[in-house]
Amino acid sequence: FLxxxxxxxxxxxxxxVAKEIMNTVQANAGAAHVTCLACGPxxxxxxxFQQLDDSRGLQASLIDIDLQALAYVxxxxxxxxxxxxxxxxxxxxxxxxxxxxxxxxxxxDLIYSLGLIDYFNDKFVIxxxxxxxxxxxxxxxxxxxxxxxxDYCKEVMDYVLDWRLLHRSEExxxxxFAASFFGRPCTRIQFESEGISFLANCIKE
Numbered sequence: 786f787l788x789x790x791x792x793x794x795x796x797x798x799x800x801x802v803a804k805e806i807m808n809t810v811q812a813n814a815g816a817a818h819v820t821c822l823a824c825g826p827x828x829x830x831x832x833x834f835q836q837l838d839d840s841r842g843l844q845a846s847l848i849d850i851d852l853q854a855l856a857y858v859x860x861x862x863x864x865x866x867x868x869x870x871x872x873x874x875x876x877x878x879x880x881x882x883x884x885x886x887x888x889x890x891x892x893x894d895l896i897y898s899l900g901l902i903d904y905f906n907d908k909f910v911i912x913x914x915x916x917x918x919x920x921x922x923x924x925x926x927x928x929x930x931x932x933x934x935x936d937y938c939k940e941v942m943d944y945v946l947d948w949r950l951l952h953r954s955e956e957x958x959x960x961x962f963a964a965s966f967f968g969r970p971c972t973r974i975q976f977e978s979e980g981i982s983f984l985a986n987c988i989k990e
Contacts, residue, residue, distance in 0.1 A: 789938070789941075790937070790938050790979045790981060791938045791941065791942060791946075791981075793978075793979050794932075794977050794979040794981050794982040795900070795982070797977035797978055797979065797982070798899045798900075798930050798977055798982060798984065799828050799829035799832070799899065800829070800977075801975060801977060801984055802829050802897055802899060802928060802930075802984065803829040803832045803833050805895065805897070805926075805928060805984075805986075806819055806829060806830070806833045806843070806895065807833055807836065809894050809895045809926070810833070810837065810842045810843050812894075813842070813894060816841055816842060816843060816844045817842060817843050817844070817894045817895070818844050818846070818892060818893045818894050818895075819843060819844070819845050819846070819893065819894060819895045819896075819897075820845070820846040820847075820848065820890060820893050820895070820896045820897075820920070821845070821846070821847050821848065821896075821897055821898065822848050822878055822896065822897070822898035822901055822917075823848070823849055823850075823878060823898050823899075823900065823901045824847035824848060824849045824854065824855075824858065825849065825851075825854050825899075825900075826854065826857060826858065826861075827845075827847050827858050827861075829899075830843075830845050830847065830871065831861060831865065834865065834867060834870070840867060840870050841870070843870060844870060844872075845870060845871045845872065846871075846872045846874060846890060846893075847871060847872070847873050847874065848874045848875075848876050848878065848888075849874075849875065849876075850875065850876065850877050850878070852875060855873050855875055858871070858873060859873055874888065876888055878901070878913065879909070881916055882909065882912045882913040882915075882916045883912060890920050891919075891920055891922075892920075892921075892922040892925075893920050893921050893922065893925055894921075894922060894925050894926070895925060895926050895927075895928065896917045896920060896921060896925070896926075896927050896928075897927065897928035897929070897930075897984075898928075898929055898930065899930040899984075900930055901913075901929070901930075902929050902930075902931055902951075903930075903931045903932050903950040903951050903952070903953070904950065904951070905951070906951070907957075907961060910929075910961050911961055911964050911965045914927070914929075914961065914962065914965035914966065914967060915965050915966045918965065918966035918967055918989060919966070921989045922989070923989055923990065924988060924989065925988070925989050926972075926986055926987070926988050926989070927967070927986070927987050927989070928984050928985065928986050929958075929984070929985050930982060930983070930984050930985075931951075931952070931953045931958065931982070931983060931985065932950050932952045932953075932981060932982050933952060933953070933954065933955075933976070933980070933981055933982065933983055934952045934953070934954050935980065935981060936952055936981040936982070937981065938981060939952065955971075955974050955983075958971055958974065958985045959971055962985070962987050967987050967989065967990075968990075969987070969990070970987075971985045971986060971987050972986050972987050972988045973985075973986040974986070
């Protein structure tokens with residue numbers, strides 16, 4: 786199973802977003818401010834820090850509702866000596882998007898999530914995009930991962946794994962971004978090598 790297209794696609798996404806984080810760091814003269822929503826193990830963030838000659842080039846905020854996930858990341862952060870470069874935030878993204886919880890987060894260069902929005906309906910995704918828009922600086926980028934309807938493993942996910950996600954097309958993603966405060970289609974949609982999952986990018990004007 787670990788070599789299946791599903792597992793491979795999930796492993797591919799952090800590699801793609803790590804490149805985007807590195808590009809963001811390289812494009813900033815000072816520290817790039819990057820936030821991950823539903824961070825999980827945040828493998829991609831640690832991969833980027835390992836590549837940096839100077840860790841001061843990146844300031845990361847990792848948000849998750851799962852205290853065990855944050856504890857795991859906190860241990861990795863301590864082992865890497867990155868306490869001053871990685872901020873851990875225990876928060877409920879549903880409450881944040883709906884305005885029921887507040888978070889002092891602003892002027893981010895990049896906000897991303899790899900496996901979040903395919904659990905939620907379109908109405909909520911638009912609200913989340915609106916929340917993200919308010920926390921990006923002008924010229925900042927949002928990246929959201931989603932599974933595509935061409936996912937030829939969907940039946941396995943639905944009926945074997947009982948892992949039911951909302952699969953979205955490129956057209957649907959363009960519609961969601963256009964309906965949000967971003968007010969326009971995605972800037973770019975990038976598929977991982979299995980072709981069943983993608984990252985949708987949009988730049989805040």
